[in-house]
Amino acid sequence: xxxxxxxxxxxxxxxxxxxxxxxxxxxxxxxxxxxxxxxxxxxxxxxxxxxxxxxxxxxxxxxxxxxxxxxxxxxxxxxxxxxxxxxxxxxxxxxxxxxxxxxxxxxxxxxxxxxxxxxxxxxxxxxxxxxxxxxxxxxxxxxxxxxxxxxxxxxxxxxx
Numbered sequence: 001x002x003x004x005x006x007x008x009x010x011x012x013x014x015x016x017x018x019x020x021x022x023x024x025x026x027x028x029x030x031x032x033x034x035x036x037x038x039x040x041x042x043x044x045x046x047x048x049x050x051x052x053x054x055x056x057x058x059x060x061x062x063x064x065x066x067x068x069x070x071x072x073x074x075x076x077x078x079x080x081x082x083x084x085x086x087x088x089x090x091x092x093x094x095x096x097x098x099x100x101x102x103x104x105x106x107x108x109x110x111x112x113x114x115x116x117x118x119x120x121x122x123x124x125x126x127x128x129x130x131x132x133x134x135x136x137x138x139x140x141x142x143x144x145x146x147x148x149x150x151x152x153x154x155x156x157x158x159x160x
Contacts, residue, residue, distance in 0.1 A: 010082075012074040018154040019066035036060050045092025046113035062108055070099055074106070075119070076130045080138065083144045092149060112149045119148030 035057040039045070046056035074097040085092040087148040095116065096109040106126050108119040121144060123128075128137040 004064050010078050011096040012069045012071055012078070013096060013098040014074065014101075015099060016103070017063065017066045017070055018101055019062045020069070023062045023065040023069065026065055027075045028092070030058070030061060036064065051143075073130050074099060077106060077126050078108075080129055080141055081110075081145060084142045084154070085110065085149075088146065088149065088151055088154065090108070108145070108148070110145070110149050114150065117149050119145055 032054065032145055035054065038053055038057055038060070042056060042060065043053060045051075046053055078097045081094050081097070085094060091111075091113045093111040094108060095111050096107075098107040098109065100107060101123075104123045106121040106123065108121060110117050110119060121141070125137070125140060125144075128134070129141050143155050146152065
């Protein structure tokens with residue numbers, strides 16, 4: 001994660017995070033000194049299910065890594081959406097990027113002159129947008145956003 005990246009001007013909400021194998025590997029390899037302290041509730045849960053505090057703490061750490069990864073992905077997706085919206089005018093603003101992992105989608109909450117609109121982006125399309133930046137994929141994002149905010153006249157690439 002780049003330290004020079006400005007904070008986004010939109011909110012980020014993450015739900016349904018599934019930790020990747022990389023997140024688990026990092027957590028399993030982390031030194032004990034990097035493990036988070038467990039709350040009393042977490043300690044009780046670990047005892048109840050006969051899991052060591054260290055093992056439970058590694059699971060908590062893996063979840064933290066997963067959420068951090070998804071927040072960074074949300075920032076990148078949001079930046080791409082903000083670029084699309086900049087072509088529609090200042091009255092169109094990205095308010096929030098919401099990851100609904102259990103529904104396999106991102107929701108973009110976009111302020112428009114007629115109110116807030118929610119635009120759905122499937123996780124697989126968002127992954128392509130974030131990871132590849134290929135023009136055809138960015139065009140799919142643009143199409144979804146301009147139609148989703150009620151500006152279909154911009155869908156064929158025409159400008160203001």
